Amino acid sequence: MTMKPAYKDLQKVVNRLGFGTQCHKAIETMLEASGGLLSECERQPLVSKVPGKEYFSFGGKSGLRSRPINSGLYSISNQSSFETFLDILSGNRHSYTADEITGAVYTAAISCCAAIDVISKADRKTQGTLFEWLCATLVQATLNVIPTRSLDVLNLDLKGKLPTDFIFDLGIEKPKFHLPVKTSTRERIIQVWAHQRVLDGVYGTGRFLAMPFILTETKLDLKTLTVTEICLPWQWRLYQMHIANLWNVCYLDVPSDYLKLNSVFPPVNVVTVGDILTAGGAIDILLQAHEL
Amino acid sequence: MTMKPAYKDLQKVVNRLGFGTQCHKAIETMLEASGGLLSECERQPLVSKVPGKEYFSFGGKSGLRSRPINSGLYSISNQSSFETFLDILSGNRHSYTADEITGAVYTAAISCCAAIDVISKADRKTQGTLFEWLCATLVQATLNVIPTRSLDVLNLDLKGKLPTDFIFDLGIEKPKFHLPVKTSTRERIIQVWAHQRVLDGVYGTGRFLAMPFILTETKLDLKTLTVTEICLPWQWRLYQMHIANLWNVCYLDVPSDYLKLNSVFPPVNVVTVGDILTAGGAIDILLQAHEL
Numbered sequence: 001m002t003m004k005p006a007y008k009d010l011q012k013v014v015n016r017l018g019f020g021t022q023c024h025k026a027i028e029t030m031l032e033a034s035g036g037l038l039s040e041c042e043r044q045p046l047v048s049k050v051p052g053k054e055y056f057s058f059g060g061k062s063g064l065r066s067r068p069i070n071s072g073l074y075s076i077s078n079q080s081s082f083e084t085f086l087d088i089l090s091g092n093r094h095s096y097t098a099d100e101i102t103g104a105v106y107t108a109a110i111s112c113c114a115a116i117d118v119i120s121k122a123d124r125k126t127q128g129t130l131f132e133w134l135c136a137t138l139v140q141a142t143l144n145v146i147p148t149r150s151l152d153v154l155n156l157d158l159k160g161k162l163p164t165d166f167i168f169d170l171g172i173e174k175p176k177f178h179l180p181v182k183t184s185t186r187e188r189i190i191q192v193w194a195h196q197r198v199l200d201g202v203y204g205t206g207r208f209l210a211m212p213f214i215l216t217e218t219k220l221d222l223k224t225l226t227v228t229e230i231c232l233p234w235q236w237r238l239y240q241m242h243i244a245n246l247w248n249v250c251y252l253d254v255p256s257d258y259l260k261l262n263s264v265f266p267p268v269n270v271v272t273v274g275d276i277l278t279a280g281g282a283i284d285i286l287l288q289a290h291e292l
Numbered sequence: 293m294t295m296k297p298a299y300k301d302l303q304k305v306v307n308r309l310g311f312g313t314q315c316h317k318a319i320e321t322m323l324e325a326s327g328g329l330l331s332e333c334e335r336q337p338l339v340s341k342v343p344g345k346e347y348f349s350f351g352g353k354s355g356l357r358s359r360p361i362n363s364g365l366y367s368i369s370n371q372s373s374f375e376t377f378l379d380i381l382s383g384n385r386h387s388y389t390a391d392e393i394t395g396a397v398y399t400a401a402i403s404c405c406a407a408i409d410v411i412s413k414a415d416r417k418t419q420g421t422l423f424e425w426l427c428a429t430l431v432q433a434t435l436n437v438i439p440t441r442s443l444d445v446l447n448l449d450l451k452g453k454l455p456t457d458f459i460f461d462l463g464i465e466k467p468k469f470h471l472p473v474k475t476s477t478r479e480r481i482i483q484v485w486a487h488q489r490v491l492d493g494v495y496g497t498g499r500f501l502a503m504p505f506i507l508t509e510t511k512l513d514l515k516t517l518t519v520t521e522i523c524l525p526w527q528w529r530l531y532q533m534h535i536a537n538l539w540n541v542c543y544l545d546v547p548s549d550y551l552k553l554n555s556v557f558p559p560v561n562v563v564t565v566g567d568i569l570t571a572g573g574a575i576d577i578l579l580q581a582h583e584l
Binding site: 158160188198202242 | 489
């Protein structure tokens with residue numbers, strides 16, 4: 001199957017049945033379509049201004065170019081990354097190291113986004129939606145709970161529905177996760193802190209644990225083929241101190257400027273998706289503490 | 293002069309000399325260029341789904357279509373709106389009623405944006421920048437103070453510059469205005485509340501008065517030529533209660549769904565640019581209270 005029908009099929013399953021095991025097969029088809037398409041594209045090395053990271057880009061037949069891809073994280077050889085990703089979805093995340101998980105999730109997500117990049121001139125909305133579906137499916141497989149996208153507000157004379165990012169509610173007196181999903185954030189990240197602030201205000205501080213899932217912060221200059229990372233660590237510290245507290249900011253391609261925020265006081269916890277999901281990682285510690 | 297050189301000239305003046313009287317002449321040239329260009333465009337009536345408002349759109353020669361224009365606010369006949377706008381810039385805002393000010397500022401701003409719309413397929417960044425310049429010039433002419441776009445943070449071991457929207461600081465123990473400028477906001481409006489929250493946190497609650505300037509919340513469906521307004525009044529109430537307090541949200545084409553927020557408790561103050569600037573309006577009351 002090619003990309004567009006694979007995308008449409010996945011969309012149908014997601015809209016009808018959500019992010020459970022029913023959509024794993026459609027995700028597998030989507031990954032195969034992405035891998036097939038990209039294998040026919042030329043790899044263009046990029047000039048990396050990001051210390052310690054190398055990037056390349058796929059060039060499509062119509063002259064369209066994909067977003068930058070981190071060579072150290074991307075590994076498509078013999079399809080093992082896709083297999084690992086699907087195995088993690090099927091419940092075997094404890095079989096892999098943090099680095100293996102990060103590589104597999106990154107490869108799956110960036111492949112889907114890059115495959116759309118090289119066939120579509122349109123805005124980046126499709127890629128963002130696809131990334132949301134992959135992350136929601138991954139987190140549903142991990143927490144074994146179906147996400148919602150709104151919450152009831154019942155507070156004196158205020159009654160209504162608050163639209164939210166993905167909410168994974170583990171039950172009465174159990175953790176509730178607030179999961180914004182973004183392919184990149186730049187200055188828009190302040191929205192994540194602001195939404196968390198509203199949740200803290202409406203439901204009580206600490207009631208929801210914010211765990212944004214972010215693909216990367218790379219920026220490609222198409223003229224010079226140069227990759228940079230756009231990071232605002234100084235603003236993040238002010239947001240964490242003055243707006244709300246994010247539980248763990250989870251990256252697939254984590255910027256080192258944000259990793260440094262783990263070691264300033266007060267810290268912002270910045271982790272890779274592997275750190276979060278691996279055996280004994282942040283999710284396991286939390287689930288064990290709540291006997292889940 | 294045509295649009296592009298007029299824009300470049302204004303850009304040069306703004307970059308070199310800011311938003312003072314030196315840029316009024318370049319704004320006048322820009323308005324003339326916009327008016328001239330639009331007078332050659334065809335007016336296409338639009339289907340308005342917004343109660344009480346009618347909209348039309350300009351069609352350019354290359355087939356590009358402008359954003360929706362509110363027929364009741366737009367008045368270009370005999371150029372009097374442009375003259376009124378320039379007269380307000382030159383310090384004569386007290387000669388006009390609130391409605392006259394709103395009409396003049398709306399006509400000037402939407403003309404510049406629509407003129408760029410019909411000649412440029414690119415993103416909406418140029419129009420947003422131009423609208424920022426017009427608003428900054430208008431507010432500088434009103435408050436007689438030069439805006440800055442960053443603030444010093446000096447707080448224990450935290451030292452640095454916080455990038456901000458326009459800040460108009462009237463001096464020691466006098467009001468300081470925080471002025472985000474947006475052509476439309478939708479769900480991105482939460483950023484304005486979040487930035488205000490950071491200012492409240494770093495400098496003290498109430499130290500800065502947030503007065504966002506917003507052009508409109510219209511959305512044009514290009515297939516059906518239908519205009520709607522995208523409003524989130526329920527979220528605005530939660531943001532005002534749980535994130536921060538905005539002083540006055542100032543619209544050029546104010547949505548009635550937001551005007552209603554003036555009469556719920558606790559209110560969000562939503563006003564027109566004329567309400568703010570006219571004799572005895574919110575700005576005058578504040579300036580008189582502080583003997584400015």
